[in-house]
Amino acid sequence: MLLQVQDIHTYYGLSHILFGVSLEVDRGECVCLVGRNGAGKTTTFKSIMGLAAPRTGAVLWKGQPIQGNPPFAIARSGIGFVPEERAIFPDLTVWENLDVAHKLGTDGRSPWTVERVYEIFPRLEERKNQMGGTLSGGEQQMLTIARTLMGNPDLLLLDEPSEGLAPLIVDAIGELVLQLKQEDVTILLAEQNLHFSLAVSERAYVIDDGRIQFSGTTAELEAHPEIIQKYLAV
Amino acid sequence: MDTFVIQLLGGLSKGMILFVLASGLSLIFGVMRVINFAHGSLYMLGAFLAATVGAQFLGMGPSGFFLMLLLVPLIVALVGIVMETTLFRRIYTKEHLLQLLLTYGLTLLLSDVVRMIWGGEYRTLRQPDFLRGGFEIVGRKFPIYGLFVLIIGPLLALGLWYLLNRTRWGRIIRAAVANPDMVSALGINVRLVMTGVFALGCFLAGLGGALVAGQSAVGLGMDVNIIVEAFAVVVVGGLGSFGGALLGALLIGIILSFGILVWPGGAQLLPFAAMALVLIARPWGLLGRPER
Ligand SMILES: Nc1ncnc2c1ncn2[C@@H]1O[C@H](COP(=O)(O)OP(=O)(O)O)[C@@H](O)[C@H]1O
Ligand SMILES: [Mg+2]
Numbered sequence: 229m230l231l232q233v234q235d236i237h238t239y240y241g242l243s244h245i246l247f248g249v250s251l252e253v254d255r256g257e258c259v260c261l262v263g264r265n266g267a268g269k270t271t272t273f274k275s276i277m278g279l280a281a282p283r284t285g286a287v288l289w290k291g292q293p294i295q296g297n298p299p300f301a302i303a304r305s306g307i308g309f310v311p312e313e314r315a316i317f318p319d320l321t322v323w324e325n326l327d328v329a330h331k332l333g334t335d336g337r338s339p340w341t342v343e344r345v346y347e348i349f350p351r352l353e354e355r356k357n358q359m360g361g362t363l364s365g366g367e368q369q370m371l372t373i374a375r376t377l378m379g380n381p382d383l384l385l386l387d388e389p390s391e392g393l394a395p396l397i398v399d400a401i402g403e404l405v406l407q408l409k410q411e412d413v414t415i416l417l418a419e420q421n422l423h424f425s426l427a428v429s430e431r432a433y434v435i436d437d438g439r440i441q442f443s444g445t446t447a448e449l450e451a452h453p454e455i456i457q458k459y460l461a462v
Numbered sequence: 463m464d465t466f467v468i469q470l471l472g473g474l475s476k477g478m479i480l481f482v483l484a485s486g487l488s489l490i491f492g493v494m495r496v497i498n499f500a501h502g503s504l505y506m507l508g509a510f511l512a513a514t515v516g517a518q519f520l521g522m523g524p525s526g527f528f529l530m531l532l533l534v535p536l537i538v539a540l541v542g543i544v545m546e547t548t549l550f551r552r553i554y555t556k557e558h559l560l561q562l563l564l565t566y567g568l569t570l571l572l573s574d575v576v577r578m579i580w581g582g583e584y585r586t587l588r589q590p591d592f593l594r595g596g597f598e599i600v601g602r603k604f605p606i607y608g609l610f611v612l613i614i615g616p617l618l619a620l621g622l623w624y625l626l627n628r629t630r631w632g633r634i635i636r637a638a639v640a641n642p643d644m645v646s647a648l649g650i651n652v653r654l655v656m657t658g659v660f661a662l663g664c665f666l667a668g669l670g671g672a673l674v675a676g677q678s679a680v681g682l683g684m685d686v687n688i689i690v691e692a693f694a695v696v697v698v699g700g701l702g703s704f705g706g707a708l709l710g711a712l713l714i715g716i717i718l719s720f721g722i723l724v725w726p727g728g729a730q731l732l733p734f735a736a737m738a739l740v741l742i743a744r745p746w747g748l749l750g751r752p753e754r
Contacts, residue, residue: 303649315644317637
């Protein structure tokens with residue numbers, strides 16, 4: 229297993245948010261973590277990333293515990309985080325946003341370069357000298373993903389890439405995720421958008437109220453409309 | 463006319479020293495969100511070091527002087543690194559009052575340290591021969607050293623601009639200003655970046671002190687005077703804005719310089735008047751941006 233999250237409990241100050249979340253991702257998989265707004269998806273990602281360290285439980289990365297490590301060390305060990313709020317650097321140009329994020333992969337190689345990123349996101353090349361803050365929502369989403377790819381991660385944590393985007397752009401992002409899968413990027417995807425998640429992933433976890441309520445293949449999830457109704461219908 | 467030119471040159475020269483101070487203050491605030499009131503103390507430390515230890519280098523001629531201008535700020539930067547790793551690091555996420563107390567406490571502490579080491583009397587740094595005397599302009603004399611500061615200032619501004627905008631290190635600093643958590647999630651040790659930025663800020667404070675030692679008397683109390691002016695500069699220009707530090711420094715320098723002519727008794731108050739005006743009209747400063 230590439231990533232194993234084992235029974236983690238995460239708090240923000242006094243508020244208890246995650247109640248024993250466990251999940252696994254293997255190399256080459258695309259797994260989704262679906263749940264309503266406020267279910268605990270982002271908190272799970274932040275727990276993995278060290279941005280909100282779990283109080284109990286373990287996060288094993290390639291078999292080694294990483295919970296409690298600082299975020300930069302976790303990133304260097306090969307986990308790339310694409311945050312929901314995008315958090316592009318508004319006063320850096322598109323190229324600068326990509327350049328600050330560049331690092332070698334854990335194998336010492338760098339399959340992702342600015343040139344390769346531009347190949348996949350031609351829009352970013354057109355806008356390379358523009359400030360990040362002036363991009364449209366869809367372009368910012370592409371830039372966030374591209375920026376994280378520049379770190380050559382072994383696993384990509386994609387937090388709600390479809391959020392707030394027009395349907396046409398959501399489709400484009402979906403295409404992109406499929407393309408990344410072809411590039412052998414392992415992906416853990418957090419989404420409220422079930423349709424989008426099912427289209428790109430093989431396995432799914434349903435989270436609600438800080439607890440995993442279902443885990444199985446996407447086909448199994450589709451075969452359980454009552455689960456979808458209970459935890460995912462709006 | 464001649465008075466105008468001389469005062470303008472004097473004001474710009476003073477502004478350059480203020481810029482060296484304010485750019486460090488602003489840089490540290492930009493990344494760590496802490497206003498370091500001890501910045502003026504580090505400037506004073508730099509001035510005392512220049513007037514005592516640094517004076518030993520002057521026998522070597524121009525190269526000795528430039529060596530001094532490098533070594534003194536480096537020592538101050540080292541002091542800064544010690545302060546950052548032992549004290550400041552603990553308060554970045556704390557409330558402003560606590561930050562204020564710590565940096566103000568450090569001001570008192572450093573002032574006593576300087577007094578213990580060098581005593582209370584005023585000192586001067588003998589200007590190196592190649593910068594001594596004055597030159598004639600519009601029929602009046604202007605000190606060569608003042609001109610030297612006028613040249614160093616823009617060069618330094620250019621160098622800092624280059625560092626911030628044209629190097630990877632600078633890009634990382636600017637990214638950390640916007641979102642330190644995101645920078646660390648990209649695999650960059652932001653804590654190290656912060657120590658580096660703090661050290662650079664302290665280097666600039668020390669450089670300001672070393673430069674000023676060749677121009678005016680070095681004594682206790684210069685820490686408070688300069689921090690108040692530098693604070694006015696960053697408020698006028700916009701805290702955290704590099705261009706703002708330059709613009710604010712030149713403005714305050716000129717205001718002080720002409721203020722002395724117009725209102726000798728109250729010139730010290732003018733920077734505050736400028737600060738108050740800016741705070742009313744544009745609370746985030748001339749080139750700053752409203753807080754997120
Ligand atoms: N910084 C925070 N402090 C306190 N509570 C938070 C914070 N961030 C999120 N929460 C709460 O934690 C719960 C889970 O949030 P989150 O993980 O962001 O959910 P999701 O990403 O699934 O929408 C929500 O109830 C939310 O209100
Ligand atoms: Mg979320």
